Amino acid sequence: xxxxxxxxxxxxxxxxxxxxxxxxxxxxxxxxxxxxxxxxxxxxxxxxxxxxxxxxxxxxxxxxxxxxxxxxxxxxxxxxxxxxxxxxxxxxxxxxxxxxxxxxxxxxxxxx
Numbered sequence: 001x002x003x004x005x006x007x008x009x010x011x012x013x014x015x016x017x018x019x020x021x022x023x024x025x026x027x028x029x030x031x032x033x034x035x036x037x038x039x040x041x042x043x044x045x046x047x048x049x050x051x052x053x054x055x056x057x058x059x060x061x062x063x064x065x066x067x068x069x070x071x072x073x074x075x076x077x078x079x080x081x082x083x084x085x086x087x088x089x090x091x092x093x094x095x096x097x098x099x100x101x102x103x104x105x106x107x108x109x110x111x112x
Contacts, residue, residue: 037108038082044075047083048105055090055099063090 040048047069054062067087070080082105090098 038078044079052102055095058095
């Protein structure tokens with residue numbers, strides 16, 4: 001029969017899960033706060049606002065138009081990469097993640 005001390009002892013599995021979650025949270029925080037904000041030019045800003053609206057409405061036709069417009073543009077590489085990643089997210093059905101990324105990109109412009 002187990003003693004009360006053994007019964008009340010936390011399992012090592014629960015402790016390990018807590019450690020893993022803490023490590024993941026730290027890694028995400030470090031990545032988020034260490035990333036350098038992407039500077040948008042006027043066209044990139046307008047396209048990001050339109051992309052936010054499209055993601056919010058889950059508008060596939062609008063997303064295709066924005067993807068086409070992005071291919072026609074010749075923005076700075078960092079701006080193009082950021083917008084392409086957002087478009088890719090939305091095309092995969094990750095509308096909320098894409099919308100959040102748009103919002104973050106727009107917020108970065110205000111903080112400058």
